[in-house]
Structures are given as structure tokens and as C-alpha cells.
Amino acid sequence: MLKKDLILRNPLRLLGNEQETILSPGSFGAILARAGVGKTSLMVQLALNSLLSNRNVLHISMNDPVKKISLWYEEVFRHIAEKYQLVQMDQLWETILPHRFIMTFKVEGFSVPKLEERLTDLTEQGIFFPNMIIIDGLPFTESARELLLDLKQLALKHALHAWFSVRTHRHQTVETDADGVPSEFQNVADLFEVLVGLQPEGEEIHVRVLKGGRTERNHGGLQLDPATMLIMDIADKAAAV
Amino acid sequence: MRSEILKVRNIGISAHIDAGKTTLTERILFYTKRIHTIHDVKGKDGIGATMDSMELERERGITIASAATYCEWRDHEINIIDTPGHVDFTIEVERSLRVLDGAILVLCSVGGVQSQSITVDQQMKRYKVPCIAFINKCDRSGANPSRVIQQLREKLGHNAVAMQIPIGLEAKLAGVVDLVKMKAVYFDGENGETIRIEAIPENLMAEAARQREILIDSAAMFSDELTEAALEDRVTEELLTAAVRKATLTREFTPVFMGSAYKNKGVQPLLDAVTDLLPCPADVENQALDMDNQEAPVRLVPDITKPVVALAFKLEDGQYGQLTYIRVYQGNLAKGDTIINVRTQKKVKIGRLARMHADQMEEITRISAGFIGALFGIDCASGDTFVSPGLSLTMTSMYVPMPVISLAIVPEDHKAEINMSKALNRFTKEDPTFKAYVDEETNETIISGMGELHLEVYVERMRREYKAGVTTGMPRVAYRETITQMAEFNYIHKKQTGGSGQYGRVAGYMEPTGEADFIFESKVTGGAIPTQFIPACEKGFRNCLAKGPKLQFPVTGVKVVINDGASHAVDSSDMAFQAAARGAFLEGYAKAKPVIQEPIMKVVVETPTEFQGPVMGSLNQRRGIIVGSQDEGAMCVIETQVPLAEMFGYSTVLRSLTQGKAQFTMEFFNYKTVPVSITEEIIRKAQEEKKHVA
Numbered sequence: 056m057l058k059k060d061l062i063l064r065n066p067l068r069l070l071g072n073e074q075e076t077i078l079s080p081g082s083f084g085a086i087l088a089r090a091g092v093g094k095t096s097l098m099v100q101l102a103l104n105s106l107l108s109n110r111n112v113l114h115i116s117m118n119d120p121v122k123k124i125s126l127w128y129e130e131v132f133r134h135i136a137e138k139y140q141l142v143q144m145d146q147l148w149e150t151i152l153p154h155r156f157i158m159t160f161k162v163e164g165f166s167v168p169k170l171e172e173r174l175t176d177l178t179e180q181g182i183f184f185p186n187m188i189i190i191d192g193l194p195f196t197e198s199a200r201e202l203l204l205d206l207k208q209l210a211l212k213h214a215l216h217a218w219f220s221v222r223t224h225r226h227q228t229v230e231t232d233a234d235g236v237p238s239e240f241q242n243v244a245d246l247f248e249v250l251v252g253l254q255p256e257g258e259e260i261h262v263r264v265l266k267g268g269r270t271e272r273n274h275g276g277l278q279l280d281p282a283t284m285l286i287m288d289i290a291d292k293a294a295a296v
Numbered sequence: 297m298r299s300e301i302l303k304v305r306n307i308g309i310s311a312h313i314d315a316g317k318t319t320l321t322e323r324i325l326f327y328t329k330r331i332h333t334i335h336d337v338k339g340k341d342g343i344g345a346t347m348d349s350m351e352l353e354r355e356r357g358i359t360i361a362s363a364a365t366y367c368e369w370r371d372h373e374i375n376i377i378d379t380p381g382h383v384d385f386t387i388e389v390e391r392s393l394r395v396l397d398g399a400i401l402v403l404c405s406v407g408g409v410q411s412q413s414i415t416v417d418q419q420m421k422r423y424k425v426p427c428i429a430f431i432n433k434c435d436r437s438g439a440n441p442s443r444v445i446q447q448l449r450e451k452l453g454h455n456a457v458a459m460q461i462p463i464g465l466e467a468k469l470a471g472v473v474d475l476v477k478m479k480a481v482y483f484d485g486e487n488g489e490t491i492r493i494e495a496i497p498e499n500l501m502a503e504a505a506r507q508r509e510i511l512i513d514s515a516a517m518f519s520d521e522l523t524e525a526a527l528e529d530r531v532t533e534e535l536l537t538a539a540v541r542k543a544t545l546t547r548e549f550t551p552v553f554m555g556s557a558y559k560n561k562g563v564q565p566l567l568d569a570v571t572d573l574l575p576c577p578a579d580v581e582n583q584a585l586d587m588d589n590q591e592a593p594v595r596l597v598p599d600i601t602k603p604v605v606a607l608a609f610k611l612e613d614g615q616y617g618q619l620t621y622i623r624v625y626q627g628n629l630a631k632g633d634t635i636i637n638v639r640t641q642k643k644v645k646i647g648r649l650a651r652m653h654a655d656q657m658e659e660i661t662r663i664s665a666g667f668i669g670a671l672f673g674i675d676c677a678s679g680d681t682f683v684s685p686g687l688s689l690t691m692t693s694m695y696v697p698m699p700v701i702s703l704a705i706v707p708e709d710h711k712a713e714i715n716m717s718k719a720l721n722r723f724t725k726e727d728p729t730f731k732a733y734v735d736e737e738t739n740e741t742i743i744s745g746m747g748e749l750h751l752e753v754y755v756e757r758m759r760r761e762y763k764a765g766v767t768t769g770m771p772r773v774a775y776r777e778t779i780t781q782m783a784e785f786n787y788i789h790k791k792q793t794g795g796s797g798q799y800g801r802v803a804g805y806m807e808p809t810g811e812a813d814f815i816f817e818s819k820v821t822g823g824a825i826p827t828q829f830i831p832a833c834e835k836g837f838r839n840c841l842a843k844g845p846k847l848q849f850p851v852t853g854v855k856v857v858i859n860d861g862a863s864h865a866v867d868s869s870d871m872a873f874q875a876a877a878r879g880a881f882l883e884g885y886a887k888a889k890p891v892i893q894e895p896i897m898k899v900v901v902e903t904p905t906e907f908q909g910p911v912m913g914s915l916n917q918r919r920g921i922i923v924g925s926q927d928e929g930a931m932c933v934i935e936t937q938v939p940l941a942e943m944f945g946y947s948t949v950l951r952s953l954t955q956g957k958a959q960f961t962m963e964f965f966n967y968k969t970v971p972v973s974i975t976e977e978i979i980r981k982a983q984e985e986k987k988h989v990a
Contacts (some may be wrong), residue, residue, distance in 0.1 A: 157924025
């Protein structure tokens with residue numbers, strides 16, 4: 056199966072507009088959910104989607120070591136390969152691997168100047184030029200706004216877009232605005248062009264676009280398959296049944 | 297030797313390079329009064345640590361061969377095997393872990409969990425060896441034991457819990473607080489040999505109490521009794537120790553101790569922990585395989601009255617002749633007994649028995665179940681199982697990684713040639729990952745092993761121990777060939793020109809497979825190829841694998857299916873079908889888009905952050921794919937996958953890029969198809985070599 060087929064069949068495209076990417080250069084997206092619901096899995100799928108389009112992904116993690124992130128990608132890729140019955144999975148994997156770079160930081164040791172320095176190390180030597188950044192595990196405290204503004208500058212400068220994971224808490228999801236954006240996130244929500252929430256309802260995990268993305272958002276409904284954590288279109292699920 | 301195995305501890309000391317294993321062992325031997333003076337590892341006094349009995353070890357400050365020794369502490373017999381930390385000598389660590397019951401994982405308080413500690417930990421997991429951790433070098437600038445404990449949890453997934461807290465750190469390291477006894481321990485005397493127990497210093501009381509709570513909470517998960525006692529605030533030393541021991545034996549808990557072997561602090565409490573927390577041979581379940589029952593697992597009982605089951609785990613050809621280190625799992629080995637080598641089925645009569653102290657030997661009368669000792673004059677290979685006559689058991693064979701690098705060596709003169717042969721004979725017997733053979737085409741002697749350092753050390757040992765000087769050629773990479781698509785074949789082998797002829801036709805297809813090196817399947821029906829010739833077909837195909845048609849590299853990952861053929865009543869024979877199969881293989885292979893594959897190594901570089909850029913550049917230039925970089929404050933860890941062919945001489949490059957402050961480890965990862973440009977280069981070189989030989 057060609058890479059292109061995989062991308063077209065991927066329900067992720069339903070999150071975005073007619074262009075292939077959901078976010079434009081310089082823009083931010085966030086996945087909001089409580090702990091353990093599927094933020095990392097969804098971000099890895101977004102990353103794989105880009106990798107399959109030959110776009111470079113820089114995956115930054117504040118929590119997990121390189122090995123663990125690597126395992127996430129292998130797992131998710133394997134699930135995708137099984138779902139779409141990919142014949143030469145290993146070969147495809149080898150072609151996308153060079154397009155991914157993982158960086159891990161300690162939360163307290165992370166700063167935008169440091170990240171910029173690391174990026175320069177890579178770009179100046181022609182080693183790696185990211186088109187997309189994933190930032191997993193950044194705490195959204197009160198001082199986050201300043202950090203995010205600096206990151207925005209960095210993203211615009213390098214013409215890349217970024218996805219963030221935002222861990223919400225039970226009490227936060229109760230106090231939300233009309234769009235369903237948790238109150239504690241509202242002070243930085245304006246910096247994000249797209250917000251996606253993962254909401255567990257019984258045994259299902261619903262993927263809801265809270266801001267940006269397709270105008271007819273939440274059409275039909277997107278969910279995460281609890282067995283594989285892959286995104287799926289409810290319409291496909293019904294057809295399969 | 298002690299007959300109560302409850303008081304025996306067979307332990308290994310494993311760690312990353314330079315974490316301080318050998319110094320630690322030296323101190324242990326000193327405090328257990330096994331030796332009477334301490335010598336530094338890098339021989340400032342010109343002598344070198346006791347355990348590094350080879351000159352090379354003393355000189356380079358690295359430990360190469362594992363040495364076994366025993367000592368006594370608190371009425372327990374402790375057998376220690378000091379093992380190398382460098383990944384090139386992994387086979388030594390593997391062997392030791394196979395025969396030990398427990399281990400001490402030594403970590404540097406500054407470096408923490410480093411890449412080789414991860415490899416060693418995986419080995420301990422593979423053989424289910426319980427361990428305690430010792431955070432060494434707490435006297436170093438930048439020492440941070442709590443960060444190391446955090447790393448043990450995060451990077452190795454251990455349930456690591458501090459059993460002590462340090463009293464002072466770096467230059468101010470004065471002693472440790474024992475969280476079980478809730479006392480401060482100091483080490484007085486010229487060599488720290490006098491223990492002084494005092495009350496915990498005021499300024500550390502709060503922290504000690506806090507850490508003790510964490511310890512009790514963690515240990516209570518494994519003991520209802522302790523949980524109750526904790527709730528009623530009546531936790532005793534015995535109860536806490538028993539709970540920690542129970543959890544340690546099942547590898548669900550890793551007790552962490554700390555100190556500085558070099559500064560003589562923290563070693564005696566570590567020895568106490570070895571006796572209190574690590575298993576005796578009876579605590580560990582060992583299994584053998586029943587060869588009469590399709591290798592069904594059989595539990596071994598460390599009972600001296602039962603038939604003998606023992607494993608030879610190390611051979612040494614030294615000043616006393618051939619020495620075989622052996623671990624007895626069941627029964628009792630005494631001088632004059634007869635045992636069977638399960639692999640060769642030969643009877644062996646036991647001569648002299650000994651126990652070893654590095655390179656000094658002490659004769660003994662027997663080796664009982666649970667103990668480690670050495671036998672003299674037994675001809676065997678490392679990994680052989682010995683049993684009492686009548687028993688048909690074998691210990692599981694030890695995991696042996698395949699060599700990835702080879703080197704051509706040329707003896708300097710005739711005398712060197714003779715000595716070189718002797719040396720190679722000995723080394724290959726002792727180390728299954730080290731191989732030596734003569735290349736038929738070039739007539740060169742080729743040695744192969746796990747890395748540059750591995751081979752370098754053997755070349756050096758040949759020079760020193762056997763006076764065999766050799767010059768070395770360029771290291772060679774173990775390339776392989778494989779196919780990438782399905783291809784059919786239909787080949788007739790015919791020689792029917794008069795007299796007895798040959799005839800055979802083999803048809804079918806070959807396709808790539810990831811499941812094994814070679815799979816052969818016959819789907820021939822209706823006797824198209826008579827059944828008696830099918831094995832000859834398989835043999836013919838197999839014979840083609842050793843040297844691939846493309847570039848004479850071994851062929852792997854091929855599945856051959858034959859589904860048709862033809863034979864002649866008179867002229868068909870095994871030979872004819874072998875030849876037909878060979879022709880079929882060549883025909884199919886050419887159509888199956890064969891490619892060359894090269895070994896890819898997982899290279900992990902630890903470097904100060906300021907050199908991260910140049911290091912990544914150096915790896916990128918070597919066709920490396922950088923998987924990621926992990927920021928660890930002052931240091932960072934870069935993980936890459938680099939073709940082995942590009943890694944020669946990298947240690948020198950890395951040293952100069954980073955002022956000698958970076959380290960790297962390299963281990964085999966997988967095989968990958970070589971890019972087209974490199975393939976052309978390899979073909980060109982191979983053609984040149986052929987011309988040269990011709």
C-alpha cells in the first residue's frame with residue numbers, strides 16, 4: 056500500500072482542512088485530556104501522519120526517555136500496519152525513521168533558548184530540519200504563557216507548527232467555557248489555533264475539536280479505539296459492524 | 297567449604313565502565329581479611345588491584361576476564377565474580393550471571409545509570425538475578441545519590457529504594473545513616489576498617505525519618521506483617537529486613553546502598569546487605585532440560601545426596617594447566633568421582649579440585665551443590681553440562697551473541713605463526729564470541745569478535761602471553777546477502793552424453809522471509825521429484841547459502857519452496873538433484889533482486905552538553921540515524937543507529953571532539969540493506985581483492 060493511500064484513509068484528515076496539514080506554519084495545536092486517556096497516542100499518530108508525508112517531526116518529551124518514545128512510535132505504527140494490512144511494514148518503517156528526531160528534557164531544565172540551541176546544532180550541520188514539533192508533558196502553569204509566546208516566535212522563525220499535550224484534571228473539565236475549554240487553560244487558549252479534547256464516555260473515548268479545524272467539527276464523530284488507541288471514524292466503525 | 301548453603305552467597309559485581317567495581321572488590325577482600333594491603337586499580341604504587349591478574353588489565357585500568365574469588369563475612373561464605381563493564385566483553389558478564397545467585401549493581405554517583413549499566417541490567421533480568429545497588433564515588437564532585445536512585449527507577453524500571461542516606465557528600469563524605477537501624481555509621485582507621493556507630497546527626501534527623509518512611513511504605517507492599525507493624529508504629533529491624541529481603545529475591549525491590557570504595561566508606565554495610573538481602577543457592581530455582589523428554593524443564597534441588605548436575609562456565613589455560621570453573625547445582629563433586637559431559641557423552645574422572653582467589657589456587661576435596669569451584673585437566677568447552685552417569689539433563693545453553701567484526705592477522709615470522717595458532721586455540725575455547733579461521737581464498741587468518749576493543753585485546757594478549765607478534769589488516773564487516781522479492785526457478789541439470797549420466801529438474805520459487813535464515817519447504821506432489829531426493833535438493837540449496845552469488849557473503853532470510861520437478865529412472869541421484877538445486881538457486885537468486893546488508897550498531901554516546909552539536913555531526917557524517925537525544929543536565933545522551941562499517945576508529949574521533957570527556961557504547965542492532973552507492977564501493981573493493989589474490 057502506498058504512503059499516500061495510508062494518509063488518505065487516515066481519519067486524522069477529518070480533523071483538518073482540505074490541505075494535508077491541520078496546522079499552518081507558526082500555529083499551535085493542543086490535545087487536552089486527563090491522564091491516561093490517549094494524548095501521547097494521538098500525538099504520535101499526528102506525527103506518523105506527517106512522517107508518511109515525508110515531513111520531519113521533532114518529538115520533545117518532558118517525561119519519558121528516548122527509548123520509551125521510540126517504543127510508542129513502534130507500537131502505534133504496528134497497529135496502523137495491522138489495521139491497513141501493510142505488506143512491507145519494515146521497509147516503510149525504515150523510510151520514515153530518518154524523518155523523526157526525539158529530544159527529551161527535564162521539565163526544570165527546559166527553556167526556549169536551550170531548545171533553540173539544540174535546534175541550531177541540528178540545522179547548521181544539515182542534520183535535521185523539523186517541519187513539525189510535538190511537545191509532550193509541558194506543564195501548563197501560570198508561567199506557561201511567557202514560554203509559549205517565546206515558542207511561538209521560534210515556530211514562526213523556523214516555519215514550523217507544534218502540537219502540545221495538555222493534562223487536564225477532573226475539576227477543570229467541569230469548569231469549562233462554552234466551547235468546552237477548561238478554565239485553567241483559558242489564559243493561553245488564544246495562542247492555539249486548534250484545540251482537540253479527548254473525552255472518555257463510558258467505554259468510548261471521543262475526540263472533539265474544541266476550536267479550529269474543520270468548521271463542521273465533530274461531524275459523525277471521531278473516537279479513539281480503546282484496544283489500539285488509533286483514531287477512528289464512527290462511520291467506519293458502523294460500516295465494519 | 298561450608299556445607300550449609302544457607303550461609304553461602306554467590307554474587308557478581310556488575311556495572312558500567314569505571315563505576316568502581318574492581319576497587320570495590322579490592323576493598324571487600326581487604327575487609328574480609330582475604331588480602332592484607334590495598335592497591336589502587338591504576339597502579340599508582342605500581343602494583344594494581346588484586347583482582348586484575350592480567351597485566352593488560354592492570355595497565356589499561358580495565359577488567360577483562362572475570363576472576364572468581366571467595367571470602368568470608370559474618371559467618372557467611374561469599375563467592376565473588378568480578379565482571380567487565382565494557383560491552384565488548386559482554387560474554388563474560390553473561391556467563392557469570394548464568395551461575396550466580398545475586399548481584400551488586402555498582403553505579404557512579406555522578407554518572408548514574410549509564411549505557412552499559414542498562415545492558416548489564418538487561419542481562420540480570422534475562423537470568424532473573426536479584427540485585428542490590430551500590431552508589432559509589434559519593435566523594436566525587438557532583439555526587440548526587442538521590443538522582444541516581446531516580447534514574448534507577450526511570451531508566452531501568454527498578455523499584456529502587458534507599459536503605460541509607462549519606463552523611464555529607466563530595467569531599468565532605470563522612471559516613472552513612474542506616475535507615476533500618478536508624479544509626480549513623482562512620483569508618484575510622486587508615487583504611488576505614490573500624491566501624492563506629494553513633495546517633496544520627498541532628499541536621500539529618502528529619503531527612504532520615506522521611507526516607508525511612510518511604511522505605512517502610514515500599515517494603516510494606518510485600519509484607520502484611522510489616523504493614524500491620526507500621527500502622528501500630530512497632531516496626532523492628534528484623535521485620536523490615538525480612539520484608540526487604542523477600543521483595544529483593546523476587547526482583548520486585550532493589551535496595552540501594554551508597555559510599556565510596558576508594559575512600560573506604562560504605563563497604564562493610566554493603567557486605568552486611570549481601571548476607572541479609574541476597575539469596576543463598578537454595579533461594580534460587582534452577583532448571584535443567586530433560587533430553588529424554590523433549591527438553592521438558594526439570595527443577596534442580598541443591599541437595600548433595602542427589603545426582604550431580606553442574607555447569608562449566610569458564611575455561612582458563614593458565615600456569616596450572618587447563619582450569620575449568622564450574623558451578624554445581626545438584627549433588628556433590630569429589631575427587632575420584634566419574635561424571636559425564638552431556639555434549640560429548642564422554643566420561644570424565646575428576647582429578648584435583650580447587651577454589652580460586654583471582655590467580656591463586658587453593659586445593660579442596662569437594663564442590664557441593666550451591667558452590668562454585670574449579671576442576672583440573674578436564675577437556676571441555678564453556679557451557680558444557682556435567683552430570684552423574686545415567687542422568688540425561690542439560691542446563692539451558694547460554695545466550696551467545698554473534699560476532700560482528702573481523703580482522704585479518706598476519707604473523708610476523710614463522711615462530712610467531714606457531715605461537716599464534718596456540719594462542720587462537722586457547723582463546724577460542726575460552727570465549728565463544730571470539731572466532732578464528734583461515735580464509736580459503738586469501739589464506740589469511742581471520743579473527744572475529746564483538747567489537748574493536750575485543751579484538752585489540754586478543755591481539756595484545758597474543759603478543760604478551762604467547763610472544764606472537766602479528767600485524768593486523770583492515771577490520772572487515774560481516775556483510776550479508778538477501779533477496780527482496782519473490783522469484784521462480786525451473787532448472788534442469790543434465791549430463792547425458794554417454795555412460796552414467798546425471799539428470800534432475802527442480803522447479804519452484806524463492807521469497808524473502810524474516811522468520812529465519814533459511815526455510816525449505818517441499819510442495820512436490822505425485823512423485824515429480826522422488827521423495828528420496830528431496831533431502832538432496834534441500835542440501836543443494838543450503839550449500840549455496842555460505843557464499844552468496846552476488847558477492848560471496850553469507851545469504852540469509854530466504855525461503856525456498858519446491859513444487860515441481862522431474863527425474864530420470866537411471867540418471868537421477870542425490871548428486872544430480874544437489875546440482876539441480878544449486879542451478880535453481882542461482883537462477884532464482886538472480887531474478888529475486890538480491891541486496892547486500894550490513895550490520896547496524898546501536899551507538900549511544902554520553903557527552904557533556906556543550907559538545908552535543910559536534911558529536912551529532914560526527915555521527916551524522918557516518919550515515920548514522922540519530923534516534924534522539926536525552927538531556928541530563930550537564931550531560932546528554934545521544935542514541936543513534938550507525939553502520940558498523942563507519943564506526944572504525946570512532947573512539948579516537950570522539951575523544952578529540954570532546955576533550956576526552958565523552959564515552960560511547962556500541963552493540964549490534966540489526967541488519968539493513970546497504971545504500972546503492974556503498975554497494976558499488978563494496979563490489980569495487982571485492983573485485984580488486986580478487987585480482988590481488990589471483
